Amino acid sequence: MFHPLKRLNEAAKQAVHAVQSYFVLAWNAVRFIVARPFYGGDIIQQMDSIGVQSLAIVLLTGFFTGMVLALQFSVQMAQFGATMYLGRLVTASMIRELGPVLAGLMVAGRVGSGIAAEIGSMRVTEQIDALNTLGTDPIKKLVTPRLLAALVMLPVLTILADLIGIFGGNVIASLYVGIPSSLYWRTVWEQIAAGGFVLRYIPTDFIQGLFKPFVFGALISITGCFFGLQTSGGTEGVGKATTRTVVTASVLILTTDYFMTQILLYILP
Amino acid sequence: MSGDPVREGVDGGDDTAVSDLGFDGEADTVPRERASGYGRDATPVIELSHVYLSFESPLLDDISLKVAHGETLVIAGESGTGKSTILKLMLRLLVPDKGDVLIDGERINDLSFEEALEVRQKMGMVFQGAALFDSMTVFENVAYPLREHTDLDDDEIEQRVRQKLEYVDLEPDKVMAQLPAELSGGMKKRVGIARGIANDPAILLYDEPTSGLDPLTTGTITRLIRKLQREMGVTSVVVSHDMRSAFQVATRIALLAKRRIVFLGTPDEMAASKDHYIRDFLGDL
Numbered sequence: 226m227f228h229p230l231k232r233l234n235e236a237a238k239q240a241v242h243a244v245q246s247y248f249v250l251a252w253n254a255v256r257f258i259v260a261r262p263f264y265g266g267d268i269i270q271q272m273d274s275i276g277v278q279s280l281a282i283v284l285l286t287g288f289f290t291g292m293v294l295a296l297q298f299s300v301q302m303a304q305f306g307a308t309m310y311l312g313r314l315v316t317a318s319m320i321r322e323l324g325p326v327l328a329g330l331m332v333a334g335r336v337g338s339g340i341a342a343e344i345g346s347m348r349v350t351e352q353i354d355a356l357n358t359l360g361t362d363p364i365k366k367l368v369t370p371r372l373l374a375a376l377v378m379l380p381v382l383t384i385l386a387d388l389i390g391i392f393g394g395n396v397i398a399s400l401y402v403g404i405p406s407s408l409y410w411r412t413v414w415e416q417i418a419a420g421g422f423v424l425r426y427i428p429t430d431f432i433q434g435l436f437k438p439f440v441f442g443a444l445i446s447i448t449g450c451f452f453g454l455q456t457s458g459g460t461e462g463v464g465k466a467t468t469r470t471v472v473t474a475s476v477l478i479l480t481t482d483y484f485m486t487q488i489l490l491y492i493l494p
Numbered sequence: 495m496s497g498d499p500v501r502e503g504v505d506g507g508d509d510t511a512v513s514d515l516g517f518d519g520e521a522d523t524v525p526r527e528r529a530s531g532y533g534r535d536a537t538p539v540i541e542l543s544h545v546y547l548s549f550e551s552p553l554l555d556d557i558s559l560k561v562a563h564g565e566t567l568v569i570a571g572e573s574g575t576g577k578s579t580i581l582k583l584m585l586r587l588l589v590p591d592k593g594d595v596l597i598d599g600e601r602i603n604d605l606s607f608e609e610a611l612e613v614r615q616k617m618g619m620v621f622q623g624a625a626l627f628d629s630m631t632v633f634e635n636v637a638y639p640l641r642e643h644t645d646l647d648d649d650e651i652e653q654r655v656r657q658k659l660e661y662v663d664l665e666p667d668k669v670m671a672q673l674p675a676e677l678s679g680g681m682k683k684r685v686g687i688a689r690g691i692a693n694d695p696a697i698l699l700y701d702e703p704t705s706g707l708d709p710l711t712t713g714t715i716t717r718l719i720r721k722l723q724r725e726m727g728v729t730s731v732v733v734s735h736d737m738r739s740a741f742q743v744a745t746r747i748a749l750l751a752k753r754r755i756v757f758l759g760t761p762d763e764m765a766a767s768k769d770h771y772i773r774d775f776l777g778d779l
Contacts, residue, residue, distance in 0.1 A: 262642070346628075351623060351625035352625050352626075354582075354625065355619070355621060355625040355627070357587055357614065358614050359638060359689075360611045
């Protein structure tokens with residue numbers, strides 16, 4: 226009776242400690258954004274790795290998601306004779322939810338695992354210790370550039386995923402449902418304008434759609450770095466770190482998406 | 495020397511063998527035959543004073559030792575006795591549970607992370623597996639500390655990198671553009687040493703510099719450590735269980751067993767020791 230409670234106590238302590246370490250890492254990574262020296266080359270390299278090299282998979286996912294949305298909606302909306310509003314539904318779904326979430330999940334799988342594997346390998350081969358002994362803070366050198374790159378590139382990838390997804394919807398609307406492209410794009414704009422504008426020119430939907438990937442970028446990069454830096458136990462440890470990163474980042478993306486949607490709908494109805 | 499005999503061991507017991515190194519060598523339960531009685535005026539470059547460390551179980555108990563300027567101390571012992579941990583304490587990658595670690599007389603236990611980074615700039619470290627940054631070329635690896643901590647321009651950095659690579663008997667034109675994955679084990683170790691000395695540190699720490707190397711390459715690395723001692727006068731701490739190499743490079747040897755230093759003295763004193771554990775440890779040497 227005593228031992229299970231003791232174990233539970235230990236597990237709870239470890240969990241709290243892990244959460245604390247996660248936030249300390251995140252805080253330090255943010256703090257170093259404004260501290261010298263700046264690793265500009267590393268930031269550019271990470272922007273290429275996180276953004277440019279993820280482009281193909283994000284565009285592919287966005288395009289087919291837009292097509293499948295249009296396909297599903299067209300079947301349902303045909304029952305009410307409302308297929309002309311296909312553009313509005315595809316646009317709302319892509320910009321508000323699917324663009325950010327799918328781009329986030331794709332990048333979590335491709336980039337988050339890569340970050341964890343790279344930093345985990347550096348940990349087990351003592352390269353992190355080497356950085357320390359050479360007078361470099363590993364968080365500043367490894368975590369901050371990845372965080373900055375992800376903060377910039379996730380919104381960019383999301384915009385492109387949104388665009389290609391809406392275009393995918395257009396392909397199905399015109400080829401399969403028979404809605405003219407001009408009508409489709411007009412309803413796309415009607416949807417964007419329907420939510421109103423912030424500061425006169427920025428559509429409210431865009432605020433929602435771009436705030437989320439910003440947060441997802443932080444979650445993916447910090448989670449990958451966190452599990453990478455915590456790696457122990459050789460190559461097996463590296464494998465575990467990558468798996469934990471993908472699972473944790475994906476769960477965090479999906480759960481924070483819900484809460485962010487709640488908050489954003491309250492602030493920007 | 496008075497006080498707790500357990501914590502002070504037999505350190506003060508034999509002050510007759512005078513060395514020219516400048517201070518006391520301290521250890522617990524050190525056999526009588528070890529050298530001691532260094533003068534007490536000079537500040538040791540590295541000092542561990544009654545250091546205790548444990549993780550899930552105790553790892554180091556009451557470790558005390560001092561390393562003088564220009565000295566090469568070899569820390570020997572069986573695997574898993576905490577030899578490399580002592581290096582990490584010196585680098586302040588770990589902080590002891592109890593006791594003090596001093597570098598140039600400055601207590602480093604309580605330094606902030608940023609302050610510790612500054613102290614580490616006085617030191618070069620050669621890792622067991624070389625720990626070269628595998629995404630960087632040999633040139634970038636050796637140039638790394640220069641880019642981080644000096645204002646040298648690109649030409650000066652290249653000149654310095656070439657000089658250091660030549661110093662460790664590597665041909666700069668052949669290796670500079672290579673990635674660590676393209677190098678042999680011995681070449682990696684030498685590049686690791688070149689990186690360690692790039693900033694001309696006052697202290698060099700080696701973690702198992704000859705492990706996993708063939709006898710010829712082991713000889714090359716051993717000669718290189720002696721060359722660095724002779725020509726650069728760096729203070730060195732070498733963690734090794736390769737006693738043949740240790741006897742060639744050491745000014746003094748500390749033997750670690752069961753979480754404590756059980757011997758601290760010169761190689762000659764170790765070779766002459768009648769202690770059973772030391773005889774067993776040295777084997778056929």
